[in-house]
Amino acid sequence: MSTTLTAGLKEKWIAFRQQNPRTRIRDAARSLQVSEGQLVAACTGPQVIHLQNAFPALLQAMPALGRVMVLTRNESCVIERKGVFEDVRTESRHVGVVVGKDIDLRMFFSKWVHGFAVQDDEALGFKRSLQVFDAQGHAVIKIYTVEGTKLDAWDQLVKDFSADVQADGIGVLPAPAPHVYADTVDAAAFLQDWSALKDTHDFFPMLMKYKVSRIKALETAEGRFSRRVQHDAVKILLEQAAALELEIMVFVSNHGNIEIHTGTVHKIVEIPGWINVMDPDFNLHLKTDDIRQCWVVEKPSEDGTVTSVEVFDANNEMIVQFFGKRKPGMPELDAWRTLVKGFVSL
Numbered sequence: 001m002s003t004t005l006t007a008g009l010k011e012k013w014i015a016f017r018q019q020n021p022r023t024r025i026r027d028a029a030r031s032l033q034v035s036e037g038q039l040v041a042a043c044t045g046p047q048v049i050h051l052q053n054a055f056p057a058l059l060q061a062m063p064a065l066g067r068v069m070v071l072t073r074n075e076s077c078v079i080e081r082k083g084v085f086e087d088v089r090t091e092s093r094h095v096g097v098v099v100g101k102d103i104d105l106r107m108f109f110s111k112w113v114h115g116f117a118v119q120d121d122e123a124l125g126f127k128r129s130l131q132v133f134d135a136q137g138h139a140v141i142k143i144y145t146v147e148g149t150k151l152d153a154w155d156q157l158v159k160d161f162s163a164d165v166q167a168d169g170i171g172v173l174p175a176p177a178p179h180v181y182a183d184t185v186d187a188a189a190f191l192q193d194w195s196a197l198k199d200t201h202d203f204f205p206m207l208m209k210y211k212v213s214r215i216k217a218l219e220t221a222e223g224r225f226s227r228r229v230q231h232d233a234v235k236i237l238l239e240q241a242a243a244l245e246l247e248i249m250v251f252v253s254n255h256g257n258i259e260i261h262t263g264t265v266h267k268i269v270e271i272p273g274w275i276n277v278m279d280p281d282f283n284l285h286l287k288t289d290d291i292r293q294c295w296v297v298e299k300p301s302e303d304g305t306v307t308s309v310e311v312f313d314a315n316n317e318m319i320v321q322f323f324g325k326r327k328p329g330m331p332e333l334d335a336w337r338t339l340v341k342g343f344v345s346l
Helices: 007-017 025-031 035-039 055-060 152-160 186-196 199-209 214-221 231-245 332-340
Strands: 048-051 066-073 077-084 087-088 095-099 105-108 114-120 128-135 139-149 226-228 248-254 257-263 268-271 276-277 282-285 291-298 306-312 320-323
Touching: 007 025, 007 035, 025 035, 035 048, 035 114, 035 128, 048 152, 055 095, 055 152, 066 248, 066 257, 077 139, 077 248, 077 257, 105 152, 114 152, 139 152, 139 257, 186 199, 186 214, 214 226, 214 291, 231 268, 231 276, 231 291, 231 306, 231 320, 231 332, 257 282, 282 320, 306 332, 320 332
Parallel strands: none
Antiparallel strands: 048 114, 066 077, 066 139, 077 282, 087 095, 095 105, 105 257, 114 128, 128 139, 226 291, 248 257, 248 320, 268 276, 276 282, 291 306, 306 320
C-alpha cells in the first residue's frame, strides 16, 4: 500500500485552485499526481472529517436528512439527482439498493473504502457533502446538502459516524489488473441463450457464463439483437425525448455505484465537447468527445423486447445507458421504440 505524501498537499491544492479556479478537483488531483481521495484527506481538520467504514448503516440514516443531491460519475459522465431517500435496503453484505421516485441507486459496498464529511470552504472549493472513495482514492458517490436538507439531522449524522482516528492522509492501493475476457465465443450457443432471456437482469450472468466482454457480446449479436449507430445518437435521443416529453431511464455508473434517473428531461444544453441536461432536479453532463461506440441493444423478456442505448469509451467501458421508462410487468413505451428505431446504423 502506498500512502499519500501529505506534507504541503493542502497548500499545493489551494495554490493550484487560485491559479486554476475552474478546474474540478478530480482533474486537479491528477495534475498534482495524487488521487482525489488523497487530496480531500490532506485537508483533514475542521473542513474534512473522516467517517467510519460503516456505510450500510450510514445509508440507513439518509432518509432523516430530507432533500439532498446525489452525484455519481465515471471518467466521461456525471449524473446528479435531487430528492429524498425513501426505501433503503442494505441487508446484503455486498449490494445495497435505494428505491424511490427521486433517488434510485445500486451500491457495491466492497468498493466503498474511505468516507468523509466535507464542510463548505471557499478557499478549498468544498461544498457541504458526504463523499465516498474506493481503495484507489477515486470517487464512488457524493451526497450534497441542498435547499430542504435538514441540517440538524445532517450534523447529527456526521457526529454519529465520525471516525475515532482523524489522520491527514489515506493509504491507496494500485489499480487492480484488468479483467481478462475470452477472445472467442460459441456464437450459436451464445445467441441461443440470448434469445431465451426472460429478464434484463439475466444479461450480465449470461456474459459471465461465456466470459465475454459487453462489447464482444454486442459484436457477436450484431444484426440480430444489436446494431451500432452514429455517435450523435445521445444528442438526438435527449433532444427528441425532451420534445416529446418522453419518460426515459438514464443509468450512470462506476464500479462502486449505479445511479438511475427515471422521468422526463427538458433543458438540453450542448457546448463544445459536451451534451448536458440542466433540469431543476436532474443534471447530466456527458463528454461527447469520449464516445467511441454507441449501440442499440434488444433483450427479450417476459414483458416483451426491452431496448437500450449503450454508449462506450475508447477503453470499451460503458459511459451511460438509456432505456424507455418501464416497470416489471409492463411493456416498454412504443414512443421509445420509435425514437430509437430512427437512429442511423453504422
